[in-house]
Amino acid sequence: MIAGRYLLHDILGRGGMGTVWRAHDQLLDRQVAAKELHIATDGDEDHRVRMRRAVREARAVARVPHPHVIGVHDLVEHEDRLWIVMELVQGPSLADRVARSGPLTPQHTAAIGLQLLGALKAVHDAGTLHRDVKPANVLLRPDGGAVLTDFGIAALDGGEFLTSTGQLVGSIEYMAPERALAQESGPASDLWSLGATLVTVCGGQSPFRRPAYPATFHAVVYDEAVLPERLGPLRPVAEALLRKGPGERPTAADVSAALRRVAAGETDIDPLPAADPRTYQPTTSTVSAAGPMGGPMNDAVTVTGLHRQPARAGDTLLVPAGGTAGGIGGTTVHPALPVPASRPRRRKWPGPVIAGVAVLAVGVGGGLFLVGAPPFQATEQGQEKQANDRGQEKANDRADGQEQGQGQEKGTELPVVTSVVQAVGSDVGWQPVEKAVVREGDSVTVRFQEGGWSVDREQMPMTGPAGYDAENDRLLGFAEHCKVAPEAPFGTLLTRLSGKDAAPVLAVGDAVTFQAAGDGVVELRINDDEGCLHDNEGELTVSVEVTHTP
CATH class of the missing domain: 2.60.120.430 (Galactose-binding lectin)
Incomplete structure (x- = not known):
């Protein structure tokens, strides 16, 4: 018996953040789900900080009265543990449904996408983020309705994006590039995860999953999504949601309009515009997206929708911890993702404690070399040779230092x-x-x-x-x-x-x-x-x- 009220029965599931039990609310005589969080309430200061975040997250979700957001009934402490008592959904997860019965049709996927989009809008309006949207965190009611659950992974894990093994907290294949790089995240990050989820349940496979964790990380940050033909009319929606820059992704309203058309059986879906057109400039010079095994794309080639240009003096670069450019195989620098145009900040998102990009470069950058997919060039001479091989003399001149008008000599090192x-x-x-x-x-x-x-x-x-x-x-x-x-x-x-x-x-x-x-x-x-x-x-x-x- 928990808190003198909730009688535990069987375990419904376990995860890194907690264990979910089927329970009975003795006071109101109803079935509930009780989530036992893996956070002790009487530990050291670190544990106390983590619990305060968990409480804030539970309160935020409890303030969201939406039919497709899991209902939070109570928050209790029992035997030095924190428990969140929630609505019990009598149905499988979306991941289980697809594993058992196969991928959904584009129309069915669009209908579920509309429900999840509405749930995310309600969550964002309440001033929080989900942070871990994926098929396993979507439950299906007996009537087929979708319920978004398992909120606040970053808050419940003390805000650390890196585990002791150097891996990110959360499901990397459903994580937006800006979150993977420990950059600022917001509602557009949840929309990215929604896009990856829709592709998975309709196409039958995750668009960024690769055989090894470092290769999956590389695919999320650098590669175009692998989109199967069976997406049909859902493809333009998926392409728009999975654009690399947050400002390049469409607004929730545009996504909703497109999903409604797909759910109604329409097939002529136009490409979705960017929420911030200044950050998204498609070009006619294209290369193929990465194949199923996640082969690397060359950063010096412009890709449709990504608008990635060759590295040049003044670009932002990421380096390993310690502020030096040393690493496996010599000097190791690589261009960061484009920085979205600045917008007025909404100061109400609960703050996860995010591990630094510098630490991430050590935990992941080395692994990328091991799988043969380095996201950067090893030396300046190598960059010059590759640029010459591609015949991009202008790019080479810019990477070497824009000699005319700036007084820089060829060979100047990048900041x-x-x-x-x-x-x-x-x-x-x-x-x-x-x-x-x-x-x-x-x-x-x-x-x-x-x-x-x-x-x-x-x-x-x-x-x-x-x-x-x-x-x-x-x-x-x-x-x-x-x-x-x-x-x-x-x-x-x-x-x-x-x-x-x-x-x-x-x-x-x-x-x-x-x-x-x-x-x-x-x-x-x-x-x-x-x-x-x-x-x-x-x-x-x-x-x-x-x-x-x-």
């Missing part, structure tokens, strides 16, 4: 950017970003991603990186001595370089860029001094980019 994403707690002082090692002259950009915090959880509301507005800041005037940066409001996100106590302190706000006057490590904190942190709550997710020009 290297180390990108790290880290959580910044409100109840801790200066927190070093250990992978963000800075040398004198480097350019440093600190950028807020998501989350919120409070300097007084009992009295003050949550705020973001810019801190409290003038009125709320005045309410805290009695504690003015607690400010680290007196000129900035309480709650402001602050940054500095370590190494000396007199290092300048900068207010970040949404973003700040500065040039390092010396060597050091980037440090972050809330504008609230050490003696005043005991009543703080919350955290922000922040990205730090260090650009080094050799």
Whole structure:
């Protein structure tokens, strides 16, 4: 008996985040599903932080009254465990249904896609993300209706995108490229996962699954989706949802309109426009998408829909941990995905603690070499030779350094950017970003991603990186001595370089860029001094980019 009310029966399923039991609600006399989370409630501070995230996630889902979102009834603690009591869906998962009966028709798939799209819209409107949309997390009611379940994988796993083995938390073959690269994610990331799910249940196979994990990661980030012919009229929808850049993907409204047409039996579905047309520029120069085994595509060839151009001086590059370009087989750099055009930020997404891209490069980059699919070129000489072989003299000139008008000599090394994403707690002082090692002259950009915090959880509301507005800041005037940066409001996100106590302190706000006057490590904190942190709550997710020009 759980919490004196829920009588457990048999186990319905197990996963990395918890165990789901069939249970009976003795008070209301109804069948329910009770999910026992693998998070102890009396552990160390790390466990307590993880449980707070789990509670926030459960509350967020419980606020979504939608017929295709799993209903959350209760949240209880029992025997040092957290339990989420949910609606019991008497039916198989979508993955089980396809495994047992085969792929669905395009019309049936479109009908289920409409239900899931409506569920995701409701979830996004409530200010959260699903983060793990896949066939196994869609349950089917006896009437065939789809139910989206198993929310918040990043929040329930303490926000770590990397496991101890170097693999990402979640199902990599259904994970959007920006999430795989630990970049900022949002509703468009869930739409990508929806697209991969629809292809799987209609086409019979995942569009990015490869024989090994590193090859699957490479396919998600670099390769075009493998789309079978049986998708039929659903193909334009899948192609649009699986575009690499978030801004290149269509709006939910355009996806809904197309799915309705497919569900109604129409076959002449036009290509879907991008949500942000500035980020999506299809070209007539094309190459074939990767084959079933995920062979690599050359990054210097423009691909329809991807709009990837040759690397050149000034492009953002990813490097392994430590801020150097060393790696397996010599110098190892590769172009990052295109950065979407900036849009006004909605500061209400719950903040997962995301592992840095720099760490990811070590855990995954080496594996890509082992499967024979490196996402980057080994040396500058190799880049020049390949460009010449392709006859792309203009691309070669740009990669070598744009000699005319810029005064650069042929052979100039490319700038290297180390990108790290880290959580910044409100109840801790200066927190070093250990992978963000800075040398004198480097350019440093600190950028807020998501989350919120409070300097007084009992009295003050949550705020973001810019801190409290003038009125709320005045309410805290009695504690003015607690400010680290007196000129900035309480709650402001602050940054500095370590190494000396007199290092300048900068207010970040949404973003700040500065040039390092010396060597050091980037440090972050809330504008609230050490003696005043005991009543703080919350955290922000922040990205730090260090650009080094050799």
